Amino acid sequence: MADTLTVAGPGPSAPVPEFPMPRAAGCPFDPPPGLGAAREEGPLTKVRLWDGKDYWLLTRYADQRAVLLDPRVSADLTRPGYPLQAPSNGTNNISFILMDDPEHARLRRMVTAPFAIKRVEALRPAVQKIVDDLIDEMLAGPHPVDLVEAFALPVPSLVICALLGVPYDDHDFFQENSKVLIRRDADMADRAAAHGKLVGYLDQLMGEKTAHPGDDLLSGLVARVRSGELTRTDAAQMGVLLLLAGHETTANMIALGTLALLEHPEQLALLRDTDDPKLIASAVEELLRYLSIVHGGRRRAVLADIEVAGQVIRAGEGVIMPNDLANRDPEAFPDPDRLDLTRDARRHVAFGFGVHQCLGQPLARMELQVVYGTLYRRVPGLRAAAGIGELPFKHDGSVYGVHELPVTW
């Protein structure tokens, strides 16, 4: 592991650092100091993964964007050199995010329509109602209350359930299994079992929709199965992907974003005192950039030699592109470690970049605009009911956040 003497990094005798790296105590919103050190070393360094092998780490915003756009790199985890997050049985069962074009594009285009800007905008009043109702309930109940449980998780869960056509009453079941799936240290058997349960659940739900189709995304997939464009298993796996991606990420942005704002009261005041949609939209972009919650690094296998920052990366090697590092690149974002809701952060890569960029981003943005634009105005006295040092952060997940956030007002 770390004490090996293999020399592969840029320094003549520096040991290759392990990845992922720990964050510094007391700096829960900043990328790990080890990533900052990697940036100091240069645009391209090496890191060692759990498998004991070394992979390229790209530290710069511009290089990460260029490589994520490059068709000579692959998102297919079965390709030689792919930097796996954890032991894998070598099969891809989480649908198109781990496929390359043209199959990736074919599958993805089946589910892009509901995420078009106008379709998402049409959902805004319904999302506003969900947010208002949850705040009403929270204010009527006892406090301190856990903001994650009472608000951050229900908002996106209710929204994605409505969009997909999944009964929200089943949320305990799918949230529990989602948690196992995205935990970094979950073992392969547990993860496979959780995934199997979710696929089974979606498959059964789609079976019901075959008999009674609705005006929802899963019913649309059922129609594609019937026309032969999609197998039933593919459809269920896509359903799991959308359900999972639809609530975990946004929920973490709501809770962690709120905590970051509570720790930056002058920034929170900007949101609390405005109803300007432009400022609210800008705040969403800046919090996405600043927090970069998908912190496991975008990963690719190199299919043919490519050049990055004057260096050749060979076919069969793997590259890791932490978007938290790109989003704190001073060349792309001046004074990058400062949270500034008024800056133009729109070019961040928190949703990734290239053909795999997050499918649900228009929905996530709209949900966050409604949440950030409503919560602090309606609960102006909102404050944390626990010290930041006592909070359980999701260091162990592929999506960063807080497990709990006790708040009062």
Add this chain to the structure above:
Amino acid sequence: MHVELDEPKCVASGQCVLAAPEVFDQRDEDGIAFVLDEQPAGDTLDAVREAVAICPAAAIRLVQR
């Protein structure tokens, strides 16, 4: 300046519609973008430049004809 959209490259992210709604829209059936105004000017041209920069698939170009 002319706006060119490489449709096969488009991944339907809608970023261009957010940046420059006067110039871009999305197809109802799959969200793939299309161009409403091929020769934008003034502020709209700046919005298109932003769309070029944020398009995740690098599918938009501004070209001199």
